[in-house]
Amino acid sequence: MTTSVAAPADKTASGFGRFSFSLRDAGTLIGLVVIVAVFATLVPGFLSERNLINILQQSSINACLALGMTLVIISGGIDLSVGPTAAVSAVITATLLLAGTPIPLAILAGLCIGVLCGFINGVLVAYVGLQPFIVTLGTLSTYRALALIYTGGNPVLGIPPGFRQIFNGALFGIPTPILIVAIVAVAAWVLLTKTPIGEYLMAVGGNEEAAYVAGVPIARTKITAYVISGGLAALASLILIGRLGAAEPILGNLWELDAIAAAAIGGASLMGGKGSIVGTILGAIILGTMRNGLTLMNVQAFYQLLATGLIILVAMMIDRATRGRG
Amino acid sequence: MSTVARLRFQGITKAFPGVKALSDVSFDVQPGEIHGLLGENGAGKSTLLRILSGVFKPTSGSVLVDEKPVAFKKPMDARSAGIAMIHQELQQVPHLTVAQNMFLGHSVTKAGGLLVARREQERRAAEALAMLDPGIDPGAPISTLKVAQRQIVEIGRALLDKARIIAMDEPTSSLTPSEFERLAEVIARLAASGVSIVYVSHKMDEVFRICQRASIMRDGRLIDVVDLSKVSHTDVITMMVGRELLQDAHVSHATSTVKLQARNLTSPKIRDVSFSVCKGEVVGIAGLVGSGRTELLRLMAGVDRLSGGSLEIDGKPVTLANPRDAIAAGIGLVPEERKRDGIVPGRSVALNMALASLPAFSRSGFISKGRLKTTANDLLTRVNLRPFLLDRPIRLFSGGNQQKAIIARWLAARSDILLFDEPTRGIDVGAKSEIYHLIEALAAEGRSIVVVSSELPEVIRLSDRVLVMRDGQIAAELPREGLSESAIVAHAIPGVTETAPAA
Numbered sequence: 001m002t003t004s005v006a007a008p009a010d011k012t013a014s015g016f017g018r019f020s021f022s023l024r025d026a027g028t029l030i031g032l033v034v035i036v037a038v039f040a041t042l043v044p045g046f047l048s049e050r051n052l053i054n055i056l057q058q059s060s061i062n063a064c065l066a067l068g069m070t071l072v073i074i075s076g077g078i079d080l081s082v083g084p085t086a087a088v089s090a091v092i093t094a095t096l097l098l099a100g101t102p103i104p105l106a107i108l109a110g111l112c113i114g115v116l117c118g119f120i121n122g123v124l125v126a127y128v129g130l131q132p133f134i135v136t137l138g139t140l141s142t143y144r145a146l147a148l149i150y151t152g153g154n155p156v157l158g159i160p161p162g163f164r165q166i167f168n169g170a171l172f173g174i175p176t177p178i179l180i181v182a183i184v185a186v187a188a189w190v191l192l193t194k195t196p197i198g199e200y201l202m203a204v205g206g207n208e209e210a211a212y213v214a215g216v217p218i219a220r221t222k223i224t225a226y227v228i229s230g231g232l233a234a235l236a237s238l239i240l241i242g243r244l245g246a247a248e249p250i251l252g253n254l255w256e257l258d259a260i261a262a263a264a265i266g267g268a269s270l271m272g273g274k275g276s277i278v279g280t281i282l283g284a285i286i287l288g289t290m291r292n293g294l295t296l297m298n299v300q301a302f303y304q305l306l307a308t309g310l311i312i313l314v315a316m317m318i319d320r321a322t323r324g325r326g
Numbered sequence: 327m328s329t330v331a332r333l334r335f336q337g338i339t340k341a342f343p344g345v346k347a348l349s350d351v352s353f354d355v356q357p358g359e360i361h362g363l364l365g366e367n368g369a370g371k372s373t374l375l376r377i378l379s380g381v382f383k384p385t386s387g388s389v390l391v392d393e394k395p396v397a398f399k400k401p402m403d404a405r406s407a408g409i410a411m412i413h414q415e416l417q418q419v420p421h422l423t424v425a426q427n428m429f430l431g432h433s434v435t436k437a438g439g440l441l442v443a444r445r446e447q448e449r450r451a452a453e454a455l456a457m458l459d460p461g462i463d464p465g466a467p468i469s470t471l472k473v474a475q476r477q478i479v480e481i482g483r484a485l486l487d488k489a490r491i492i493a494m495d496e497p498t499s500s501l502t503p504s505e506f507e508r509l510a511e512v513i514a515r516l517a518a519s520g521v522s523i524v525y526v527s528h529k530m531d532e533v534f535r536i537c538q539r540a541s542i543m544r545d546g547r548l549i550d551v552v553d554l555s556k557v558s559h560t561d562v563i564t565m566m567v568g569r570e571l572l573q574d575a576h577v578s579h580a581t582s583t584v585k586l587q588a589r590n591l592t593s594p595k596i597r598d599v600s601f602s603v604c605k606g607e608v609v610g611i612a613g614l615v616g617s618g619r620t621e622l623l624r625l626m627a628g629v630d631r632l633s634g635g636s637l638e639i640d641g642k643p644v645t646l647a648n649p650r651d652a653i654a655a656g657i658g659l660v661p662e663e664r665k666r667d668g669i670v671p672g673r674s675v676a677l678n679m680a681l682a683s684l685p686a687f688s689r690s691g692f693i694s695k696g697r698l699k700t701t702a703n704d705l706l707t708r709v710n711l712r713p714f715l716l717d718r719p720i721r722l723f724s725g726g727n728q729q730k731a732i733i734a735r736w737l738a739a740r741s742d743i744l745l746f747d748e749p750t751r752g753i754d755v756g757a758k759s760e761i762y763h764l765i766e767a768l769a770a771e772g773r774s775i776v777v778v779s780s781e782l783p784e785v786i787r788l789s790d791r792v793l794v795m796r797d798g799q800i801a802a803e804l805p806r807e808g809l810s811e812s813a814i815v816a817h818a819i820p821g822v823t824e825t826a827p828a829a
Contacts, residue, residue: 194692196684199673203681206670213629213667214682214735215653273672 024267027322028282031265031315035286039293046293053175059288060177063281064236065255066262067181067188068118068229070280073263074192075225076205076272077125077132082259083252084143085117085230086237091147093238094156094247103163111234117143118230122223140256147249155248159241167242177239184232189277197224205272261308262287265315286311330393332357332522333378333491337387340373340546347373350387351548353541355491360513360523362533362540362554366566366782370546371526375493378524379411380404391491410484414496416476420469425451427468428483454482457519458512474505478512492516493524498532510536530559530819542566560812563819567782567811577766578806580607580790585640585774586743588626592634595621597798599635603743608765608775610789612782612814618798619778620662623745626776627659628652639743653682655743658736662747662778664725668732671721675711675731676702678720683739705734709764726757733764744768746777750784762788782811794818 039046065082072079093110097103117139124135169176192198200221203211212218236255241247264270265286266279290311294304331354340348348370355361365371376382378389380398388395391407398404404411418427425448434450436443451464459478468476477497484492494513498506513536517523527533533540534554542549542565549565583605591599595618603609611619624630626637628646637644644655652659661667669678680687680698687697702716709730711723720728729749736744746765750758765788769775779785785792786809794802794817802817 190692196688196691196693199677199681199684199693202673202677203670206672207666209667210670211681213627213649213659213661215648215650215739216681217650273670 022267022276022279024319025276025278025282027318028266028279028286028315031318032282032286032289035289035293035311039289039296043293043296046296051292051296053178055285055288055292056178057175058292059284060175060181061236061239062255062258062262062287063181063284064184064232064239065229065259066266066280066284067184067277068225068232069256069259070263070266070268070275070277071188071192071201071225072132072229073260073268073270074205074272074275075201075222076208077222077225078136078260078270079118079121079226079229080133080136080256081117081121081139081143082229082233082236083255084140084147085114085233086240086252086255087147087247087249088117088143088150089113089234090237090241090247090251091151091156091249094159094241095150097160097163098156098158103160103166106163107166107238110238111231114230114232114234114237115227116230117233118226118228119223121230122226125226126219126222144249151249153249155246157246159245159247164242164245167239177243180235180239184235185277185281188228192277197221201225202273205274207273258284258287261312265312267319283315286315330357331355331390332359332392333524334390334393335374335387336390338374338377338384338389339386340370340377340382341385346546348377348384348546351543351546352387353548353551355522355524357490357522358517358520359539360517360525360537362537363524363526363543364533364540364562364566365543366780369543369566371543372495373546374543375411375495375524375526378404378409378491378493380409405487405489408488408490410487410489410492412477412480412484412492412494412497416473416480418468418476418479421467423448423465424455424462424468424471424479425464428454428464428479428486450486451482454485455479457515458482458485459508472505474509477509481512481516489521491522491524493526495526497525498527498529506532530562533562534559563812563815567815576787576806577770578607578790579766579770579772581605581772586626587638587641588635589638590635591622591625591632591637593621593625593630593632595798596625599795599798599800601793601800601803603774603776605772605774606769607790608769608777608788610785610792611776611778611795612780612785612792613795613801613818615780617795617818619795620747621798622795623659623747623776623778626652626743627657627745629659653739653741656741657743657745658682658739658741660729660732660736660744660746660749662751664728664732664752669720669728672719674717675706675720675723675727676716679705679731679734679738682735686738701738702734705737706731708737709734710760724753724757726753726761729753729757729761730764733761733768742772743774744776746775746779748779749777750779750781782814785814786811796820 045051069079069082089110092113093106096106096109121136121139124130125132167176171179192201200211200216203216204218204221208218237252240251262283263275263280265283266276266281268275268280287308290308291304294307333355336352338348338351351374363371373382377384380401380403390396396407398407419430428451429447434443434446435441448464455462455464458481459475462471462475462479468479471479481492498509513523525533525537537554539551539553540562541551542562544566552562581604584602585605586603588602589600599622611622613619621630625632628649628651637646639655646652646655670681676698679702684693687693687701706714706716711727711730720731723731749761749765753761765775765777777785777788790806792804792809792814793800794804794814796818804813
């Protein structure tokens with residue numbers, strides 16, 4: 001150590017809140033570019049504007065879930081209950097619509113159901129002190145059961161066109177699901193990188209004990225993450241029933257796995273304290289691209305599953321091998 | 327005593343980058359001898375034990391067993407040479423049985439190595455324990471045993487390894503007096519059977535009670551090997567601490583305005599503690615590890631809850647339900663375990679600084695990067711952060727610079743009562759004096775400071791007044807005048823109060 005006390009002021013605080021495109025995000029982007037390039041050479045018309053928009057639209061539901069999942073994972077938790085949360089929200093929204101409830105009110109109710117489901121998860125994690133994996137494993141079954149009991153196991157059919165137009169329409173030639181998810185992504189990015197709650201999420205996931213000693217409101221921070229995850233699961237279900245015109249109580253089966261995969265590919269650490277909104281969106285698009293490309297190549301579903309699994313593992317191995325250099 | 331020593335340290339020197347932990351340490355232990363190893367924290371006892379158990383290799387010098395030099399490449403080598411370590415923190419797997427723990431890593435097997443011979447293990451474990459404590463059931467889960475019994479199980483494990491040298495690192499730190507008696511008996515019996523024991527402890531009367539000779543270490547050197555029947559407690563303490571005191575630079579900024587008043591604080595580990603801290607005053611808290619110093623700070627920082635007593639700040643009572651309440655009341659804790667309780671490793675040093683006061687850095691819900699940058703620049707310059715890279719993750723900084731960032735955190739939160747728990751633990755010498763100057767500067771500005779430290783020169787260097795804790799209580803309050811290490815030790819260590827000189 002020297003005795004110099006010189007403090008070069010020009011070197012300070014260069015990256016706060018600026019659009020920080022980290023090395024890790026750059027890696028995810030390169031992965032996406034490689035995958036797109038491979039399909040572009042193998043599949044004629046893969047790079048057409050229509051197909052690219054298709055990919056984004058197909059990725060939108062998973063991206064929506066993965067954004068909430070990313071916040072939960074950053075806080076050091078996990079949310080396995082997003083699929084059933086979406087199902088409960090979908091069947092209730094659909095029933096309300098069929099009963100003639102005004103569309104904005106039905107949407108609001110659906111989102112509130114998701115928020116409530118997330119709130120219950122958050123309270124069980126933060127105040128009761130149960131492990132997030134176990135809590136959301138329990139509510140995964142519970143919420144699914146509620147959706148099945150509520151509908152008697154039958155799909156709710158005949159969702160009005162006015163509603164479908166909102167979630168399955170287009171604005172300036174871009175499908176609304178893409179626009180909705182883009183807005184949500186920007187909001188999540190702002191929340192994570194520009195607000196105290198975002199920093200609290202990072203701190204609680206990075207070192208909960210230190211965050212506590214530093215006065216961070218631990219419980220409130222965790223509950224916020226689960227509430228957002230629940231709300232976004234509900235939003236994803238609205239997009240889906242808008243597209244299908246029906247709400248099935250079994251919808252959203254295994255959604256949690258795709259959402260976790262997208263977050264992990266995007267750089268979220270399941271240990272908490274680490275994750276990126278940009279990365280998660282890219283991760284969701286990578287998964288969507290794989291599915292789209294393989295389908296266009298007429299690859300059987302079984303092999304698509306295989307390819308998706310391998311992509312996740314390869315992504316994690318690259319992540320592991322390059323960690324620490326960024 | 328025989329001329330063939332069981333164990334001999336010959337000119338052991340151990341250098342770490344920048345530090346000489348041991349220099350030229352030589353002494354011997356006879357067969358069947360119980361040999362005390364005494365010294366303050368940091369005197370080099372642990373380093374010596376780690377060399378004995380094969381964790382470290384000496385830079386120079388050699389370890390001789392039965393007068394034959396041994397060179398251990400790994401801990402397993404020491405174990406097979408008949409050397410066993412019994413650590414202060416017992417290394418046992420709680421839900422396994424006594425026998426399973428005793429055979430951990432080298433199970434007795436049957437059926438060609440496929441199955442663990444559980445019965446056989448329990449039989450042999452019972453055999454080894456019979457001489458130590460026949461009351462221990464080898465089939466019981468280790469978690470159902472008391473600490474003292476668990477320690478005896480460790481000794482039994484050493485016997486199974488046919489250990490002829492057993493090193494015990496503060497084995498009685500969590501034992502009650504009657505449990506100590508039991509352990510002392512076991513140790514005496516072991517020695518009578520020819521096992522040599524190296525016994526490390528802070529507790530003077532225990533060492534005098536069970537050891538014949540003791541080696542006294544200070545600053546990595548062997549001061550003397552004494553025959554305990556020929557010296558007094560005071561002689562030993564003087565040898566342990568008798569270095570030049572670092573009190574040259576102490577300047578007091580204490581006023582007579584009481585800032586913080588603690589009345590009858592009580593918790594599971596703290597009993598009825600009352601004291602006050604004035605504006606500009608630095609109050610030192612000394613005492614052995616486990617005497618309740620850290621617990622007291624955690625209570626005052628709202629990290630743990632009080633079960634009784636009250637705190638007043640500026641004459642007004644405050645209730646601390648969590649650290650946030652304490653921070654709002656102007657109290658900030660610089661914790662001992664920086665990695666566990668202090669830093670968020672992956673976040674930048676500036677954000678770590680801002681963590682306790684993020685709302686103050688925010689404008690309508692968004693963190694203002696301008697405010698963050700300005701404050702980080704000011705405060706981290708003030709604490710002399712090096713390298714001065716505010717965006718760099720805090721985990722990449724040295725311990726001293728992490729500590730500076732935590733101090734800056736409380737400056738950012740405008741805390742005027744700062745609680746330091748071992749402020750220079752794990753910090754190199756250069757940064758140490760920086761931290762001292764910083765603490766003095768904070769006091770000069772009128773802040774009230776409490777410093778807990780195991781390093782007596784540090785306590786003496788910094789404190790305007792010293793509280794000595796023992797068994798969760800304040801055993802003595804010593805004024806600045808006449809403050810000395812031996813006076814503090816006399817009050818901190820049970821059993822030497824009578825014999826120590828008045829300060």
